[in-house]
Amino acid sequence: MNDRYTTLRHDGATTVMDGAAHRVLRNTYMLLSLCLGFAAVTAGTAAAMGLPHPGILITLVGYFGLMFLVTKNRDSGRGVVFLFALTGFMGYTLGPIISTYLKMPNGTQVVMTALGGTAAIFLALSAYALTTKRDLSFMGGFLMVGVLVAFLAGIAAIFLNITALSLAVSAVFVLLMSGMILYETNNIVRGGETNYVLATLSLFVSIFNLFTSLLHLLGFSSKE
Template identity: 40%
Template structure:
């Protein structure tokens, strides 16, 4: 059930400023992400450490740097930690991009389609979350989305070792739905005054966009990939 709340909980000008700063910072995060992805494709950590240790390093880096972003979210240092976070996440995404480019004759097309699909989804979802009169940022919705994301994340980590195509298909599809919901929730939360820290907004949007991109690329490789 959706609940309506007054739109005056945060002045419109302030909400617009938070969103504008978030979108600007989100665009900047693409630079370290691309650099990290390039290095990750050239020097994948899994090739050196193996699957289990790579997962351990990934989890430690992700949660460790995230905690520093949260701790410094009210200072300029938070931006620095966020850019480091996006570089590291880009690095761990690099092997997936490298696999697509190296294993499929239409790999570059698949990556481009995943990027384009992610951008298109984001613009549609952001526009809807900004203009809708419905409250899509209630605590119950946020809790439901968080539980779904944690469960999918755990399943996706296990599937690294299982390598079950059916599980990958289901997880990728559900990640797209959950990540889309989080984007709407986050932006609508800003519009309604529930979040006024643009660093936190940017980090959440970045994580969801990365999930969208990875999930779309997985699905495109499964259904449209031409093996070399």
Template identity: 35%
Template sequence: MLRKAYALLGLSFLPCAAGAYAGTYVNFYALFSNSWLSVVAFFIFAYGLMFAIEKNRYNNLGIGLLMVFTFGFGFFLSPILQFALASRIGGQIVGMAALMTAGVFFTMAAIAHRSKSSMNGIAQFLTVGAVVLIIGMIVNMFMNIPALGLTIAAGFVIFSSLVIMWQIRAVIAGGEDSPTSAALTLFISIYNIFTSLIQILLAVMDNR
């Protein structure tokens, strides 16, 4: 089961990369001149497809929808990549974020493999953490406070790292029986860590 989930996760980065590449040919500022429109479009796409993937998590349609999902996430990733790469040290920042993301994933996966705990306590913490982060995102949409944005980004790194550990442990313990669902959760967590680290590194390293 876990091997299948890892295989799907690895495969999902191919359409994600294709989506990010396709996004380089799109003028996002013209397409989503209203920032609220971009947020609404993203959430409709994300949650609509997540629901469809979960409904079809035991068949090939679910796998196909997962690939569409990751392509779309790659597409929406393109603006922050373009913004980061416009910096004189943009390539360094993106590379560091990718390496750090990989490091976090392999570390949390190793912990999950060695742990004997059911991690029920972590599951409860993650539920509360998700609510807090969503509320923080909504608040910052109105207030646009840079320090709050960085705090939320750091929170997403911690939250998503724990989700990786929890999800892998759930697969190992038999609490998750769909490799498609597991790959979806892991992909979203890695995506959140990567984008959050880019935001943090831009704030810390970029003086343009």
């Protein structure tokens, strides 16, 4: 590896990533690992202490409020602080959910399967995005529209208590979040994303939603 380029090879395909993109990717993965660890700690603490879920309204306000602060301060150290606040808060909201699944007869298996599935999907898609010669930027618009529609459908499913719609939304989110991981990672490699704070935010949210969606689907299937 020289100062300007990093070459990644996989099954005969070659992708050349310049030094700036390599630094963004390295910083993103480093920050992402710290955020995932922090979220795991807050989730485990909330589950162990039996803390209640804050509710859908507080969750939405906290999520979008902190996301706004991260985006606004993306070029300063405050952006990293708000990012940890966001990931910690999301971890806290996840704790009571995990605790509920763990109380099921095969709850531990469900949680571990969802966790393993999330890790496997992330690693596989990241490897592809890092090595493919294809430009995946065309996916951006479709994914944004899809996430918005699925999010609104998910909110409707919660307030209307429609199980079938909720399961459908979770299945769609698995596909959309997988696409987001591909898109964001490929975007970093090709120099389209130059801010590692925003890149980390996008990947964390994708991983979080992928895990919760798999957890929902696996939890429901285990009841059948």
